[in-house]
Amino acid sequence: MQEALHFGLPDAEAVGRVDYIEQARRLRRASSASSHGLPLTIRALRKSFGDNEVLRGIDLHVPAGQFVAIVGRSGCGKSTLLRLIAGLESIDAGTVSFGGETQPEDIRVMFQEPRLLPWARVISNVEVGLGRDRASVGASARAEKALIEVGLRDKRVEWPAALSGGQKQRVALARALVSDPRVLAFDEPLGALDALTRISMQRLLERVWGEQAFTAILVTHDVSEAVTLADRILVIEDGRIAHDVTVDIRRPRERGSADLAALEGSILRHLLNTADSP
Amino acid sequence: MSLTESIARLRGPRLPRADGLIPWIVPAAIVLIWQVACATGFVPARVLPAPSDVALAGWKLLLSGELARNIWVSFWRASAGLLVGGGIGFAFGLANGLSQLSSKLTDTTLQMVRNIPHLALIPLVILWFGIDESAKLFLVALGVFFPIYLNTLHGIRTVDPQLIEMGRIYGMSDPELFRRVIFPGALPSIFVGLRFALGIMWLTLIVAEAIAASSGLGYMAMQAREFMQIDVVVLSILIYALLGKLADSASRALERLTLSWHPAFQKH
Ligand SMILES: Nc1ncnc2c1ncn2[C@@H]1O[C@H](COP(=O)(O)OP(=O)(O)OP(=O)(O)O)[C@@H](O)[C@H]1O
Ligand SMILES: [Mg+2]
Numbered sequence: 001m002q003e004a005l006h007f008g009l010p011d012a013e014a015v016g017r018v019d020y021i022e023q024a025r026r027l028r029r030a031s032s033a034s035s036h037g038l039p040l041t042i043r044a045l046r047k048s049f050g051d052n053e054v055l056r057g058i059d060l061h062v063p064a065g066q067f068v069a070i071v072g073r074s075g076c077g078k079s080t081l082l083r084l085i086a087g088l089e090s091i092d093a094g095t096v097s098f099g100g101e102t103q104p105e106d107i108r109v110m111f112q113e114p115r116l117l118p119w120a121r122v123i124s125n126v127e128v129g130l131g132r133d134r135a136s137v138g139a140s141a142r143a144e145k146a147l148i149e150v151g152l153r154d155k156r157v158e159w160p161a162a163l164s165g166g167q168k169q170r171v172a173l174a175r176a177l178v179s180d181p182r183v184l185a186f187d188e189p190l191g192a193l194d195a196l197t198r199i200s201m202q203r204l205l206e207r208v209w210g211e212q213a214f215t216a217i218l219v220t221h222d223v224s225e226a227v228t229l230a231d232r233i234l235v236i237e238d239g240r241i242a243h244d245v246t247v248d249i250r251r252p253r254e255r256g257s258a259d260l261a262a263l264e265g266s267i268l269r270h271l272l273n274t275a276d277s278p
Numbered sequence: 279m280s281l282t283e284s285i286a287r288l289r290g291p292r293l294p295r296a297d298g299l300i301p302w303i304v305p306a307a308i309v310l311i312w313q314v315a316c317a318t319g320f321v322p323a324r325v326l327p328a329p330s331d332v333a334l335a336g337w338k339l340l341l342s343g344e345l346a347r348n349i350w351v352s353f354w355r356a357s358a359g360l361l362v363g364g365g366i367g368f369a370f371g372l373a374n375g376l377s378q379l380s381s382k383l384t385d386t387t388l389q390m391v392r393n394i395p396h397l398a399l400i401p402l403v404i405l406w407f408g409i410d411e412s413a414k415l416f417l418v419a420l421g422v423f424f425p426i427y428l429n430t431l432h433g434i435r436t437v438d439p440q441l442i443e444m445g446r447i448y449g450m451s452d453p454e455l456f457r458r459v460i461f462p463g464a465l466p467s468i469f470v471g472l473r474f475a476l477g478i479m480w481l482t483l484i485v486a487e488a489i490a491a492s493s494g495l496g497y498m499a500m501q502a503r504e505f506m507q508i509d510v511v512v513l514s515i516l517i518y519a520l521l522g523k524l525a526d527s528a529s530r531a532l533e534r535l536t537l538s539w540h541p542a543f544q545k546h
Contacts, residue, residue, distance in 0.1 A: 088447065104449050115444040119462040119539040128458075131449040161541045175448075 037065040037215035038098040038106065038182040040085065045094035047080055054080050056239030058094070062232075067209055067216040069226035072236035073271060078219040079187050081236070082109070085217060086185050098183065105131045105179035112188040114168035116160040122171055123147065123156040129175035146174040149208060166197035170204070177208060184209075186218045190225065198222075199255070202229055206251070223271070227264045228253050235270050243270055327509040332516065335509035344498070349517065352487065352494040355411070356479050356521075359418025364475055367423040368468070371430025375464070376456075388427065396420045397485055409490040414483065421482040422475035429471025433464030466540065469533045476525045480518060 040062040047055040054077040062068050070078050083089040085096055086109045098107070108129070116125045126143035127134050133142075147153045150170040160168055169189060176184060189205075190198045206229055209216050220226050226233050227247060235243035245267065249259055309329050315321045316328030323331070339345035370388065374381040396417060407413035437460050445459045487496025495514050502510035537543050 086447070088443070109447060111440070113440060115440050117441065117459065117462070119465075119537075120458070128445075128448050128450075159539045159544070161539065161544065 036182065036213040038100075038102065039064045040183065040215060040217070041095075041097050041099065042085070043095045045081075045084060045096065046092045047077070047084060047089065048092055054239060055084070058239075058241060060234070060241060062215060062217070064099075065213045065215055067218070067229060067231045069218045069220055069230035069233045070236060071220060071223055071226050071233060071267065071271065074221075076236045077239055078236060082185050082187050082217060082219050085183075102182075105133075106182045107185070108176040108179065108181040108183070109185045109187065110169075110172055110176045110189045112191045114160070114165075114172040116168055116171055116175075118160050120160075121156070122152065122158050122160065122163070125160065125171055126174045126178055129178040131179055133179070142178055143174070146178040147171075149177060150174045150204060164197075166193050166201060169193065169201065173204070173208070177212065180212070181214055183215045183217070186216070186220075188219055188221060191221060198225070205229065210251075223264050223267050224255075224260070227260050227267070228255060233267060235267065243267075324508070327512060331509045332512050335507070336513050339498075339510070339513070348493060348495050348498045349521075352483060352496070353521070355414045355418060355487075355494065356483050356525075359415050359483070360422050360475065360479050362415065363419030363422040364426045364472070366419070367426035367471075367475075368430050371427045371434065371468075375431045375434025376460075385431075388424075392424050392428075397482065400486070400489060404490050409492060413490055414486045414494075417486045418479055418482045421478040425474035425478060426468070426471040429467045429474070430464060433467025433471075434460060436467070437463035466537060469529065469537070472529050473526065476529060477522070480522045480525070484518060 040060070042058050042060040045055055045058040046053075058081060070081065072078050080089065084091055086107055087096075088109070116122075117128070120128070123140060123143050126146050127139050129146070130136070130139055130142060133139060144153065144156060147156055150173050152167060152170055152174065155163060155167065155171075160171065163171065169192075173189070186205075190201050193201060202225060205216075205218075218226070218229060227249075230247055233243075233245045233247060234241050235245070245263070247263065249263070253260060312321075312326070313329045316323065316326065316331075327335075336345065370384065374385050399420070400417070403413050403416055407416065441459050441463065442455065445455045450458060483494075484496050487494040488500045491497040495517055499511050499514035502508075502514070534543050
């Protein structure tokens with residue numbers, strides 16, 4: 001339905017035909033300067049586990065609000081890079097900065113596993129995401145708003161065990177969103193979901209990113225997911241960024257369209273070439 | 279609401295009652311067969327008195343107030359021992375589960391002590407405490423200590439590390455992390471420890487009261503043996519069984535109450 005509505009001119013200036021995601025992002029930026037994304041700058045980042053040198057000098061600048069996808073062969077260090085960005089792992093050498101002071105609530109991570117507390121109701125699980133604000137008066141109202149955002153308001157008093165895998169992941173997304181983060185890092189958030197749920201979750205991710213204009217870093221195995229969602233795709237090889245591909249395709253992108261398929265093919269070729277030649 | 283759900287709901291109120299009765303069919307049948315076997319003389323009364331005789335003996339003891347007093351004394355000993363031993367076991371389990379240092383310091387010692395059957399200490403305990411209340415308290419507390427200690431420790435150590443990492447990412451302080459993640463995660467295992475402890479609690483008490491006591495159910499049974507009152511002996515055994523079942527039901531109820539989130543405890 002969305003595709004049908006926004007089908008048409010690539011000219012973003014045409015009144016009434018502006019892509020609604022772009023429009024929402026612009027409105028958001030104009031209205032509240034405090035809650036859009038932070039830029040991310042990484043310089044000469046290195047990380048080893050014992051003798052295993054996983055990252056050998058990563059240099060990267062991500063402008064505020066960009067959607068970056070990171071792809072690469074299994075074990076190439078994608079999760080490690082993401083964990084370093086989120087501050088979950090200690091840095092061996094180099095720097096990661098977000099262009100100024102940050103609060104813990106500004107940077108959120110979402111994993112392949114939803115990591116919900118099984119003994120807390122859905123709404124309480126979302127409240128966990130408020131960090132230091134979780135004991136404040138407005139906590140449950142904010143949590144409810146985040147649940148509405150992911151379309152799970154009617155599940156707020158359920159136990160997580162009563163939800164499907166996709167629903168659990170949506171609760172995890174609500175928990176990550178509830179503190180209005182300025183950087184959101186995803187480590188294969190849709191990896192455990194079936195194909196249809198994946199597609200609807202991808203739409204949801206794109207929508208909330210459009211509305212809230214945070215900087216998004218998405219690690220994924222699925223190259224087609226990367227080309228559908230990202231502004232830019234990084235291919236990691238041998239502990240470095242081997243390719244940095246800008247995705248110049250207008251949103252909303254049509255899954256299975258020729259230009260997406262062509263881009264997906266070329267990135268897959270990059271990945272396969274290195275897989276064949278060690 | 280789906281069709282199957284509404285059917286389940288319609289049938290709901292009738293099922294629990296029938297469900298509640300089913301477990302009692304077998305005990306009732308056993309009592310019945312027992313009564314018939316005694317009445318026909320198939321089992322001589324010297325070997326096993328009829329259930330009706332046991333009930334009669336119970337009635338007499340109840341009237342004299344002796345039964346209530348002995349049950350109360352045993353119950354008090356059991357709960358005090360459970361509280362003291364369980365409390366200490368829980369505290370050590372927490373400490374050793376949460377602190378590497380504490381675990382290094384005490385775990386090996388505790389594992390060594392665990393290999394001594396606590397009932398083997400009875401002669402020593404009598405020498406120390408005589409047949410004082412503290413003797414029974416000590417034995418029960420020692421008996422329940424280990425299951426609670428081991429299962430609390432196990433529960434805390436096996437809390438999903440991903441959940442702990444999640445708690446840290448979302449800025450939980452240590453006390454908050456304990457209250458919201460570690461303790462609830464360890465609770466199912468702590469309950470397993472409690473159920474084990476309840477069994478050991480009664481066992482210890484029976485033995486301790488039979489050997490070193492001047493009141494309580496175990497004492498009542500030993501007294502009755504001396505006077506050849508086999509009906510009272512059987513009565514005390516049955517009361518032990520009943521109390522054990524009661525304690526187990528109480529712990530199950532508590533479990534259902536606190537673990538209602540657990541898929542195993544969700545009924546629809
Ligand atoms: N905590 C750790 N201790 C030791 N080695 C680690 C640790 N975490 C990751 N590694 C190693 O670092 C390398 C990169 O791991 P990482 O998880 O970042 O890969 P990945 O690209 O995310 O792989 P996948 O696509 O399979 O998730 C691997 O060789 C892994 O064995
Ligand atoms: Mg990974």
